[in-house]
Amino acid sequence: MSAVAAKPQAGGAMNPTAMAVGVVLLIIILGACWVVSPNLGLMALIGIIIGGVLIGFGTHFVPVGGAPAAMGQAPGIATGVAMLAAGAGLAGLFGGAWAAEQGMVVAVVTGGIGGGLMMAITCLMVNFVYVFGMGIPAASGKVLHDPITGDSQAEYKSQGTEGHGLPFVSFVGGVIGGILGGAGGTLIYLELLGLYEATFPTMMNATAAQVLPVAVSVAGMFAVALFLVNAVLTAYNITGTIEGPHDPKFKRWPRAIVASAVASALCGFVAILIVAM
């Protein structure tokens, strides 16, 4: 069958075999980590996996319209899924890393709020430009009524478009996505920082104060890298654009959770190996 003749696959369909393979891979990586570093490393890896899953799940909430949104042809924010999620999540990581000294709970929540605040400001300014710069009201193309406010959407779509701007549900989705992404990124950073702070002094034959800048830098770089891995992976699951939690594509999230868990486990294992081997 040629590519043209092939019917498009149902994007939301789950493939049980692939999911099972993913879970088996996850268990194998966790087992390998247990062999290499049974206590500290394994705990860090579990934290990294939870962080990666939070990023992958959170990215589904971010309303991204891509190129059509830039012409007011589709709702959402006019940029790429992975890039916007990364922008918000990394802004959260910035705040979370700053609050690292105040304990894990405070730092993770601070990171989440940082990501949510970035998305709230960005979504507000997007609507500001649509409404006051271009004279276009927000309208969803996927639902007849906004699930939160109940506002009707269809009659606010201009002719020949699928909607435009950010309806309220998309705004809320963006904020939730930023919160989950920021919290996930910060959790990964904290887990790696704790591991490196504990292991670098012995490895490098130096004091804890001397290795701290190196530990912070390496943990920060791995956290950014893991963030991008999970955001890009989820962007493939979304295939281009998504309006937010009300979009039918949102139902694909279980697939991304498994994929994010496996990818985070593998990347996290590499990050652990540099101190465990």
Added chain:
Amino acid sequence: MEQIVFGIGITALTGALATVAGSAEDTESNIGSQGDPNSQVQLAPQMGFLHRIFNKAVAGEPPAYGLWCALGAGLAWAFMAMQINAILAIVLGCVLAVFVQGVYATTAYLGRTASLAKFGQPVYVDIIKSMTTVTMAHAFIAIFCTVALCQLINGALGHPFPLPLLALIWGIALGAAGSATGNPYYGKERQYQNQKFGAGVPISASGNIVRYAEAGERNSIDNGFFTHKIGGSASGICFGLIVFLELWRTILFEKIYAGWGAIAVGVLLILIFTVIDRYIEVWARKNYGPYTAAKEAES
């Protein structure tokens, strides 16, 4: 107390730098045509509409600015390690990063436009000569402001991340904020100035971008001039608010209830922005009204 006042002063300065960076970033990306609207610049010749618009989108704005800012900051960091004055080091680092941006812009324009040769789109040498330097100048402002604010965050406010990593993070955030806010204004309002105001571009009109100006053919510097007024300003305010409020809530409220104060203020700010967004949405629905009758639309 003195430390808090110092922190607030630095926060205000970083907010101002971020505002300038956001504005310059959006204008640079519009002159270079780098964001999502570039899909139309690439599409137009394929639909038979030849043009003289710059065309340099190879990466999205966030990774591109992440690269350039990290590069500028990394070089500045190296210069500072060589005992060069911090301001001079940042300027030198950013100049070198801008040369990379210039090479990227030139090769992207040549490569992308050459790929349209079979549709008859010429490569204009005068466009490379006149517009590349303009995008480089705007990129320098954006990169310099971002690296400078990262240096302030790292050096004066004591953030644990090293300068290049901070610049990578804020470079990506700068690109994300600038492209999210500025792209619709360039894509819809400028490229499709021939379409009705107050409505999205019909999908059937894709590729039919405006190619003529008051005198002669439109070029990308005209686009930068036009979009800077609203798209650029909005992008600047967006990135400025993100940086300023993130630092402000941390500096002022971090010590209250062991960090929970800053979190509570963050939640409050999110709620305030949510209320403003809802107000704007309802205001637009009331004042602009629906495009069609409700029953007709639902049928």
